[in-house]
Amino acid sequence: MELLKVDNLSKAYKRHRVTAVDGVSFPVFKGEILGLVGESGCGKTTLAKLLLRLINADKGSIFYKGKDLNLISYSDMRNLRKDLQVIFQDPYASLDPRMKAGEVIEEVYDIHKNIPGREKRNKAIELLETVGLGESYLNRLPAELSGGERQRIGIARALATSPEFIVCDEPVSSLDISIQAQILNLLIDLQKRKNLTYLFISHDLGVIGSICDRVMVMKSGRIVESGLCEDVFKHPANEYTRSLLKSALF
C-alpha cells in the first residue's frame, strides 16, 4: 500500500541560486524502510523537510494516504503531524539543554493534548523503556547523557504520538560505531514491532545497505537511481551510483 506519494516536488533557495530539490517523484510503501543516500548538499535534508511540511515546496504535491498535503487546512495538518515524525542527526542540537528527558517526552502530549496529566508520566516511562532507558532517566538533563542515550530520547519523542511514518535524518551519523550498531538495532526492532515506515536518510552506504528495503540515490536535487537495495547495490545502473559504491569502504 502506498502510504506516501511524492509527485514532481521542487524547492529552490533563490538567495543561494540552487534548486535543492528538482522535480522529485516517488512512492513510499507502508511498512518499508526506504533509504535516501547522497553526498552533502545533494538536497536530502531539504526533501525531508518538504515531506514533513516544515518548509513549503515551490512546485509539486505530497499525498499522504491519498490526501494532498498542499490542500489540507492548518488544523488538519497539525493533526497529521502525529502520524509524521522525525529523528534528527545531532542529538546534542535537537534536545533543549534545560529540559529533563521526561519533560521532552511529556511536552509532545501537551502539544497534541490527547492525554490527561497523570497519564503523561506513565506514558513517558513506558516510552523510555521502549527505547532501552527506563524510569531512572526521567529526571536526567541532556548534559548528563551520552550521545547514544540522547538519540534514544529523540527516538522516544518521535514515538510518543504513535506515528506511522518517521523520517530518520542521519540518525546514527554522529555516533561512535559501537553505539551506532545499538541504535540501528533499536530502529530495526521498532520498525518490525510497530510496523513503522521509515524514510532513512544517510550518506553512509554501509548503513543504507544494512537496513533498507529500497534505496534512492540523490544528486544535485534529483533522484538519479532508485530500486530494491539488492539491485542497486549489485547492479547499479547509474554512473554516479557506481562511483559512490566504488568509493565506499566495506
Next chain:
Amino acid sequence: MLLQIKNLKVNYRSGSRAMEVVRGVDLGIDKGECRGLIGESGCGKTTVGLSITKLMPERKGSITSGEILFEGNDILKMDEEGLRDIRGRKISYVFQEPFSSLNPVFTIYEQIKESLGEKNNADGQIAEILESIGLEKIIGRKNIYPHELSGGMQQRAVIGMAIASKPDLVVLDEPTTALDVTVQRQILDLIVELKNKMNLSILFISHDLRVVFDIADKISIMYAGKIVESGPKEEIVSNPGHPYTIGLIDSVPSFEHRKKLFNAIGGRAPLFSKLPEGCKFSPRCRFKIDKCAEKEPELENVSTGHVSRCIRIKDLRADGIIKGR
C-alpha cells in the same frame, strides 16, 4: 624504529582533580609504515597523537611519565628549541576540519610557503608540492583563499602544508571524517601515494574501522586510555584478538550484513573517573568471566607481532569461538 612511545601516561585536570586519560601506551612506528590507531570518542587516541610533540595545552593536561623516542632521542626531554626543530618539520599534523587548520586571511599559496620555512627557490618547491597534492591547476593562480575551496581541496592544501618540510612522520587525526565518501576515497588515495613517494611514516588516528582497515599497515586499538590490541592489519581484520575489536568489527554496517540485528557491544565506554576494576572492557564483554574483574590484563602475544590485553583470548581462539561467532 622511527618513533617509539613507551609507557606514555597523560593526566587531564578537571577542576581540582587530575584524571589519567592515557594510562600507559606503548606504540611503535617504523620508517615508511602506516600505523592505524582506532578508538571511540574519549578513549585518549587524540591525546596520544598530540603528546608526540608535546602539543597539549599546559593548563589542560600534562604528561606524567613515559618516553617518546624519535630517531632515538626522547622528545619529552627536549627543550622548546629542540621541539621547534621537530614540530612541523620532522613531525607534522593533519586534523579533521581542514578549514580550521587554515588561516582565512592568507592565500593557500602563502600558507604553503610559510610551512616551507626560509628556503630559496620557494616558488619552484611550492609548484612541486601543489602538483603532488593535485592542486597545481587551482592554486597555480596565487590569489586563492581557503574559503574558495571545497572541503576536499582544503584538506589537500592542509596535507600540502604538512608535507612541505619533507617530514619523517605525519600524524593524521581523523583527516577524512568531515568529507563525503567520494572525496574521502580521493584523500585516502592521495595519502597512500605521498607515503610511497616520500617514504613517509604515518600515524593514522580514526574512530572509523573501515578507513583504518583500508589504509593502515599495522593497527592498534585503544580503549579507556590503553592499547587493548595491536598487530598487522591482515591479522586484525581476519583474526581479531580482543573482544572489543570483535565487537567493533561486528558493529560495522554493510550490505553483506543485510537485515540482521548487529551483534552490538552493550552499554557505553566507562568514564575515566569511574573505571571498573580489572579489565576495563569486561563490563561490556560478551565473553566475560569472574576472573576478568580481578586484575587489568597485560598485553600478551597471541601470534607473531600480534598482542592482546585479554586473559581469555587464547582459549576463545583455540575453541574456535572467535571465528565461529
